[in-house]
Every structure is written in structure tokens, then in C-alpha cells.
Amino acid sequence: MSTDQQESSEPGSPLTWMRDVLTGAWRxxxxxxxANTTIWRLLKSATLLFFGFFLWTGANLLLSYRADWGFLYYxxxxxxxxxxxxxxxxxxxxxxxxxxxxxxxxxxxxxxxRHGSVTNLSVFLVIVLILGTFPLGVMxxxxxxxxxxxxxxxxxxxxxxSEGTVHCHLSDASGIDRVVVTSxxxxxxxxxxxxxxxxxxxxxxxxxxxxxxxxxxxQDENGDTLRRxxxxxxxxxx
Amino acid sequence: xNALGLxxxxxxxxxxxTCSVTGLNIHRSAENHVKLxxxxxxxxLLVGGIFAFTVAMTRWELVGLLRPGEFYTHLTLHAWNLxxxxxxxxEIAILYVGGPIVLGRKLPIxxxxxxxxxxxxxxxxxxxxxxxxxxxFPDENAPLLTSYAPLESPPAFYAGVVxxxxxxxxxxxxxxxxxxxxxxxxxxxxxxxxxxGAFITSIIAFEALVGGLITFATTxxxxxxxxxxxxxxxxxxxxxxxxxxxxxxxxxxxxTVWYFITHVVGGAEVVSEKVSxxxxxxxxxxxxxxxxxxxxxxxxxSSGWRLFNTSYAFYGxxxxxxxxxxxxxxxxxxxxxxxxxxxxxxxxLTSAPWKNPVFxxxxxxxxxxxxxxxxxxxxxxxxQVNMTWHNTFATVGHFHGxxxxxxxxxxxxxxxxxxxxxxxxxxxxxxxASTQPFLYAGAMGIVVLMMMYAGLLYGVPRRxxxxxxxxxxxxxxxxxxxPLFALLGIFAVFAILAGVVFVLVxxxxxxxxxxxxxxxNADLRAISVAADGGQSSSGEEKPVHAYGMRGxxxxxxxxxxxxxxxxxxxxxxxTELWQVGL
Numbered sequence: 001m002s003t004d005q006q007e008s009s010e011p012g013s014p015l016t017w018m019r020d021v022l023t024g025a026w027r028x029x030x031x032x033x034x035a036n037t038t039i040w041r042l043l044k045s046a047t048l049l050f051f052g053f054f055l056w057t058g059a060n061l062l063l064s065y066r067a068d069w070g071f072l073y074y075x076x077x078x079x080x081x082x083x084x085x086x087x088x089x090x091x092x093x094x095x096x097x098x099x100x101x102x103x104x105x106x107x108x109x110x111x112x113x114r115h116g117s118v119t120n121l122s123v124f125l126v127i128v129l130i131l132g133t134f135p136l137g138v139m140x141x142x143x144x145x146x147x148x149x150x151x152x153x154x155x156x157x158x159x160x161x162s163e164g165t166v167h168c169h170l171s172d173a174s175g176i177d178r179v180v181v182t183s184x185x186x187x188x189x190x191x192x193x194x195x196x197x198x199x200x201x202x203x204x205x206x207x208x209x210x211x212x213x214x215x216x217x218x219q220d221e222n223g224d225t226l227r228r229x230x231x232x233x234x235x236x237x238x
Numbered sequence: 239x240n241a242l243g244l245x246x247x248x249x250x251x252x253x254x255x256t257c258s259v260t261g262l263n264i265h266r267s268a269e270n271h272v273k274l275x276x277x278x279x280x281x282x283l284l285v286g287g288i289f290a291f292t293v294a295m296t297r298w299e300l301v302g303l304l305r306p307g308e309f310y311t312h313l314t315l316h317a318w319n320l321x322x323x324x325x326x327x328x329e330i331a332i333l334y335v336g337g338p339i340v341l342g343r344k345l346p347i348x349x350x351x352x353x354x355x356x357x358x359x360x361x362x363x364x365x366x367x368x369x370x371x372x373x374x375f376p377d378e379n380a381p382l383l384t385s386y387a388p389l390e391s392p393p394a395f396y397a398g399v400v401x402x403x404x405x406x407x408x409x410x411x412x413x414x415x416x417x418x419x420x421x422x423x424x425x426x427x428x429x430x431x432x433x434x435g436a437f438i439t440s441i442i443a444f445e446a447l448v449g450g451l452i453t454f455a456t457t458x459x460x461x462x463x464x465x466x467x468x469x470x471x472x473x474x475x476x477x478x479x480x481x482x483x484x485x486x487x488x489x490x491x492x493x494t495v496w497y498f499i500t501h502v503v504g505g506a507e508v509v510s511e512k513v514s515x516x517x518x519x520x521x522x523x524x525x526x527x528x529x530x531x532x533x534x535x536x537x538x539x540s541s542g543w544r545l546f547n548t549s550y551a552f553y554g555x556x557x558x559x560x561x562x563x564x565x566x567x568x569x570x571x572x573x574x575x576x577x578x579x580x581x582x583x584x585x586x587l588t589s590a591p592w593k594n595p596v597f598x599x600x601x602x603x604x605x606x607x608x609x610x611x612x613x614x615x616x617x618x619x620x621x622q623v624n625m626t627w628h629n630t631f632a633t634v635g636h637f638h639g640x641x642x643x644x645x646x647x648x649x650x651x652x653x654x655x656x657x658x659x660x661x662x663x664x665x666x667x668x669x670x671a672s673t674q675p676f677l678y679a680g681a682m683g684i685v686v687l688m689m690m691y692a693g694l695l696y697g698v699p700r701r702x703x704x705x706x707x708x709x710x711x712x713x714x715x716x717x718x719x720x721p722l723f724a725l726l727g728i729f730a731v732f733a734i735l736a737g738v739v740f741v742l743v744x745x746x747x748x749x750x751x752x753x754x755x756x757x758x759n760a761d762l763r764a765i766s767v768a769a770d771g772g773q774s775s776s777g778e779e780k781p782v783h784a785y786g787m788r789g790x791x792x793x794x795x796x797x798x799x800x801x802x803x804x805x806x807x808x809x810x811x812x813t814e815l816w817q818v819g820l
Contacts (some may be wrong), residue, residue: 031582038592043588054800061694061695062807062810143718153712209390220710222710
């Protein structure tokens with residue numbers, strides 16, 4: 001035996017260490033996979049559920065930026081299927097396989113005992129491959145949000161003040177059905193006709209701590225609030 | 239102080255009794271006040287939980303329970319009752335456990351403790367009533383948790399906050415006096431770890447509460463026009479001394495409870511007292527710097543200040559959390575292996591008393607606080623990444639991960655423990671009690687995930703009643719996020735149900751539960767020494783750190799992997815927000 005061969009097979013050699021670590025890891029993985037107490041089943045199922053969410057949403061997010069990273073469809077499918085398959089495997093399949101191994105009754109029972117886990121994993125991977133290749137709509141997050149067609153109701157409210165009266169007007173009246181001006185419980189003005197300009201008397205505006213404030217609410221035809229502006233009389237120019 | 243026989247136990251003539259579970263010598267003065275504050279905390283949990291239902295069913299816009307105007311009132315009461323009252327009443331109880339009970343002393347100046355309780359209750363009631371009845375101009379501003387000036391809320395609200403904070407400070411005084419007397423009488427003796435953790439918690443609490451007192455007393459004066467000017471920037475800076483400071487109290491108290499419960503019920507032993515105590519010391523110096531992360535989008539403070547506090551100094555505290563995140567499960571693993579209860583990689587964990595809701599609640603608290611709350615907190619606490627999280631629903635997901643899952647589960651477990659060991663009642667509806675932590679952890683965990691996804695993937699904002707189904711006045715629509723809210727709504731119902739079960743079991747046990755007989759509490763006791771966090775005196779030759787901790791090591795490797803992936807994903811998201819250059 002050569003010196004190199006002697007070194008690699010001696011205890012403490014890097015190769016031996018690596019082999020021991022990998023063998024130990026595989027053994028531990030199998031023991032965790034087949035662990036069958038109630039708490040193990042629950043912990044494994046919950047862990048895989050969270051992991052499934054993580055992969056599913058993460059893949060969707062990355063795909064929205066990197067549409068050319070096609071492999072992410074398979075990651076997405078893996079996470080999506082895992083949401084169901086993880087709990088199914090550890091709450092149903094693994095306990096069933098173990099029970100069949102103990103009872104070993106009948107052909108079907110023996111088949112499940114011997115091949116149940118591998119069959120289960122194979123079916124899982126096949127489903128992942130299919131869904132990764134032909135993703136279902138429900139798997140994919142819709143990120144192409146509608147909007148930006150220029151229909152936003154977002155005018156500027158411009159107010160000036162002179163001789164005890166505040167005058168306000170909107171820079172754009174389109175899309176608005178009604179303008180309501182309030183101060184506290186008191187309604188100061190309601191305008192239903194464009195361009196929705198209005199005047200209010202400063203003396204009618206309610207105050208707290210010496211600060212007069214009023215609210216301007218733009219409403220649509222359903223009475224829903226489109227925009228809401230708060231103004232302090234002291235800060236209005238004039 | 240003996241309503242319904244709940245405040246009586248078999249004490250000796252000196253007022254002490256020896257706990258059969260922990261071995262601690264407990265004086266009636268300390269025990270009765272722990273019960274008083276603990277019971278009050280559960281009442282606050284119930285009230286806050288009712289508002290959790292209304293808030294969740296509004297954010298799930300398919301139900302859309304509340305109108306926008308009502309939403310903010312309900313959200314305010316949900317936040318104050320759960321984030322502040324449920325937490326702070328429990329924390330005073332924890333101080334009394336960590337101080338006089340662990341040290342085997344009487345609770346001193348009990349009149350001060352009672353005065354503190356009365357003041358806290360008065361403050362809490364004032365806040366609840368003032369927010370609920372707020373109306374008219376400008377008191378229509380429901381304060382939410384932050385009550386940012388110059389928005390005006392009812393003067394009684396600010397007064398209520400001042401009263402509550404004063405009450406909490408007063409209630410903490412007997413704890414400080416306990417430690418003072420302990421150190422005077424036993425100057426060379428080290429505080430047990432649980433007492434040490436409680437002491438660190440109390441110092442952090444003092445900083446937070448005094449900061450809050452300064453903030454809200456000044457704001458009250460502004461609100462009643464005794465002072466004319468309130469600088470909003472000053473308010474924001476000062477508010478977060480108590481705003482986030484209270485969360486740091488929660489963290490330190492929760493970690494102390496983890497050490498306590500894993501030791502008593504799980505058989506954990508502290509692997510290195512020095513390392514764990516150093517981690518608590520790091521909390522003391524660095525944790526309140528984390529409050530700066532609430533000012534990430536604030537125009538008043540400089541980028542340099544924000545970066546230093548949140549991306550450098552705060553990591554002193556994050557490092558401490560990493561220490562506890564390893565030390566506590568490691569202590570559980572090594573301690574259980576030492577007792578012959580380990581086997582393979584995770585046998586030490588799966589052989590643990592999972593049917594005992596005290597244990598299961600604590601372990602789920604540890605796991606989910608770390609993975610859901612902790613990781614997201616460190617990630618979003620960076621100034622740059624915060625730009626993608628700030629004011630989104632993802633932020634709400636983070637603090638529900640820390641407080642609503644992590645701290646709440648730990649405190650629920652502690653309440654169950656107190657019911658059995660102090661109130662000496664077996665848990666009513668025992669099967670329901672065993673299931674409750676599983677149901678709550680699972681359901682609330684899913685809710686937290688959905689909150690984060692809604693906020694991160696779609697930018698759904700927080701603190702708004704209507705934004706997904708319809709944003710009037712624009713074609714822009716977030717309706718693609720609706721499926722996430724469906725999951726959120728459904729699992730929120732389950733989580734709230736689990737909360738109801740908790741209250742049912744807790745109250746049911748006190749009213750209907752059988753008295754604990756000798757031997758009934760044997761399942762609570764995994765250790766044979768006093769529950770002060772100290773080392774076992776079982777006569778073993780090998781010290782606890784000689785036992786393997788490979789299971790913990792693997793879990794922390796997984797934790798690190800999740801951390802790294804979260805970091806990378808979030809930074810990647812950020813790089814896609816703005817295009818620099820061509």
C-alpha cells in the first residue's frame with residue numbers, strides 16, 4: 001500500500017472524516033424521516049409547511065425580476081407542492097409505511113412496507129417536475145398590477161385667505177362628484193358642481209389650542225372618499 | 239386578599255412555603271402579588287384579543303368589518319391592551335418571581351406594590367375609556383400606539399399614559415429594594431441567572447419608562463395648552479425611548495423566562511453562566527440603541543446617526559440574542575443528555591414533555607421568535623433595507639412574530655406554570671390545554687408569514703382599513719394581494735380561537751380546576767435542585783458542557799442559512815427598486 005493510500009485510509013484523514021460526516025448525515029436524515037412519534041410528525045410537518053411557503057414565495061418574487069431564470073419554476077413548484085405533500089408524508093405516509101412494516105399483511109401491505117416511501121417521494125418529484133414545466137395559474141403570484149392609466153384623482157388643493165374668508169380651488173376637477181368641507185362636527189360647505197371652488201368664513205372654523213383647522217374631502221358618486229386634505233388656517237397664505 | 243381562595247396556600251408561620259416543583263422558598267407576599275399582576279395581565283390579553291378579531295376581520299377586506307373611522311379606534315385599543323398592558327403587567331409579575339421568589343425573600347413594601355397595581359389599572363382604564371369615547375374635533379384622532387404630535391388625541395389619553403407609567407415605576411420599586419437588600423446582606427454572593435436576567439430587564443424597563451414619562455408628561459402639557467409649542471421631531475425621538483424600549487423589556491423578560499422554564503420543566507442546565515450573563519450585559523448597553531430604527535425615514539436625524547445606531551451599535555444586542563439563541567437550546571440538549579434523555583440527533587428534544595403546555599409554549603416561543611421575528615427584525619433594521627419595509631404590512635408581520643408569537647407564547651406558558659405551582663390548580667380541559675400552544679403557534683405563525691408577504695411582495699401598507707379591494711380615485715389596485723389576506727383572515731380566526739382557549743383554560747382552571755395534590759405536579763419537575771438557573775448537584779462527574787450539543791448546532795446552522803437567504807433576498811429586492819446609472 002502506498003503512503004498516500006495509507007494516509008487517506010487512516011483515522012483522522014480528511015477523506016475518512018468526510019466519509020464519516022456524510023455517512024452520519026445520511027443516517028441522521030433517515031432517522032428523522034422515519035421518526036414516528038406524534039411530536040416528530042407535527043414538527044416535521046410544520047417545518048416543511050413553512051419551508052414550502054418560503055420556497056414558493058421566494059421563487060415567485062425572484063421570477064418577477066428574473067423572468068429568464070426558468071429553473072425557478074421548479075423551485076416554485078417544489079415549495080407549492082410541499083405545502084400539501086410535506087404534512088401528508090409525515091402525518092399519513094410515513095406512519096402507514098411503518099405500520100405496514102410491523103404488520104406485513106398481504107401483498108399490498110408488503111408493497112407499501114417495502115416501497116411506500118420511495119413511491120411517495122417519486123410521486124412527489126414527478127408532480128414537482130410536471131408543475132415546474134407547466135405551472136398552474138394558482139401557483140404564480142400576479143405582480144402585474146393595474147394602474148398608471150392616468151385616471152388617478154389627485155388634484156392639488158390651493159387655498160388663499162383674505163379679509164376673514166378662505167377661498168380654495170382644485171387644480172383638476174375630473175373624477176370628483178362632490179366636495180365636503182368640515183371642521184369638527186360642523187359642515188362648512190358642500191359643493192356638487194365642478195370646478196368645486198368654495199369659500200369659508202374663518203370665524204366658522206373650529207379650533208383647538210388656538211389652531212383653526214378644517215377638512216376637505218373629495219368624494220366619488222358612491223360617496224366614497226377619494227382624497228382628504230387637512231388645512232390649518234394659520235398656514236394659508238394671505 | 240383571598241378572593242375565591244385563589245390567594246391562599248399552605249404557608250408556615252413565617253409566611254414561607256417550599257415549592258415542590260422548584261424547591262424555592264416562597265413568601266406569601268411575593269406569591270400573592272405575582273398572582274395579582276398575572277391575573278390582570280390575562281384580563282388585558284382578553285380585551286386586546288377581542289379587538290384583534292375586529293382588526294383582523296377589517297384587514298381581511300372580504301369581511302371588511304369596520305369602517306375606516308372605527309378601525310383606528312379598535313386598532314389603538316388592540317395595540318395598547320396587548321403590546322403594553324398584557325406585557326407590562328406580566329413583566330412586573332416576572333420581576334417579583336425573578337427577585338424575591340428566586341432569592342427566597344419577602345416582597346418588601348407591599349403597600350407600594352399595591353399602589354403601583356392600582357395606579358397601573360387606573361392608567362389602563364383611563365386610556366381605554368378615553369380612546370373608546372373619543373369623538374368630536376379634534377379628538378377624533380385615535381392615537382394608535384404612537385400618538386405622534388402634532389396630531390391631537392384626547393387629553394385624558396395622555397394623562398392615562400402618564401398614570402400607567404408612574405404606576406409601573408412604582409410597582410417595580412419593591413423589586414429594586416429586594417435586590418438592594420440581597421446585595422447588602424450577601425455581598426459576596428452571585429445572583430442566580432434568573433434573578434440576574436430579571437435585574438437586567440428592570441434596568442432596561444427603568445430607562446424605557448422614565449423616557450416615556452418625560453415624553454408623555456410634556457405632551458400632556460402641550461395638549462392642555464400649558465406649553466404652546468411641541469417639536470414633532472423631539473416627540474418622535476423621545477417617544478421611541480418607550481415605544482421600542484418596552485419591546486426590549488419584553489425581549490429581556492422573555493429570555494429570562496426561557497432560561498427558567500427550560501431549566502425547571504425541560505431539565506436544561508446553563509452551559510456557560512459567564513457567556514449567558516455577558517449576553518445580558520450586552521443587552522444592557524446596546525439594546526436601546528435599536529429604537530433608532532423607528533427613525534429610519536425621519537428627515538431630522540442624519541444618515542450617519544441612523545447608520546451608527548442601527549447597523550453597528552445595535553449589533554451588540556443582536557450578538558447577545560445570537561448567544562441566547564444558542565445557549566438556551568444547547569442548555570436544554572446538554573442538560574437532557576446528561577440526564578439520559580437524549581438519543582441521536584434530536585432525541586433530547588422529542589423526548590421532552592410536549593404534552594405539557596408549559597413546555598410546548600416555551601419551545602414554540604423560542605423557535606418562532608427566532609425564525610419569524612428575530613431574523614426579520616435584524617434584516618429590516620438596516621437603514622437601506624428598511625426602505626422596502628417601512629410602513630408596509632411586513633413591519634406588522636415582524637412585530638407580531640416577536641410579540642404576538644414569541645413573547646405571548648412564553649408568557650402563556652408561564653401563566654400555565656403559575657396556575658399549577660402558585661394557584662395550585664390542575665389545568666382544566668387538559669387536552670385542550672395541551673393542544674392550545676400548538677394551535678396558537680401554528681395559526682399565528684401563518685398569519686405572520688402572510689403579513690410579511692403582503693407587505694414585501696405587494697407593498698400593502700399598514701394602518702389602513704381599505705386598500706386591497708378598492709382604492710377609490712385610482713386605477714391602481716392591490717387586489718392581487720387578496721389571496722394572501724384570505725389566508726391571513728382564516729388563520730387569524732384560528733389564532734384568536736387559540737387565544738380564547740387559553741383564557742378559557744386559565745380562568746376555568748382557577749374557577750373549576752382541581753386543587754393540586756402531592757405528586758400532581760411531578761411532570762413539571764425535570765430537575766432536582768432550586769430553579770434559580772444554577773447547576774445540577776446530582777453528583778455527575780462530567781460538567782454539562784462536556785455533553786454533545788450537535789442537535790442545537792444543526793438547528794443554528796439552519797437558522798444561519800435562513801438568515802443569509804433572507805438577507806440576500808432583501809438586499810436583492812432593494813437593488814431592483816432603483817436603477818443607478820444607465
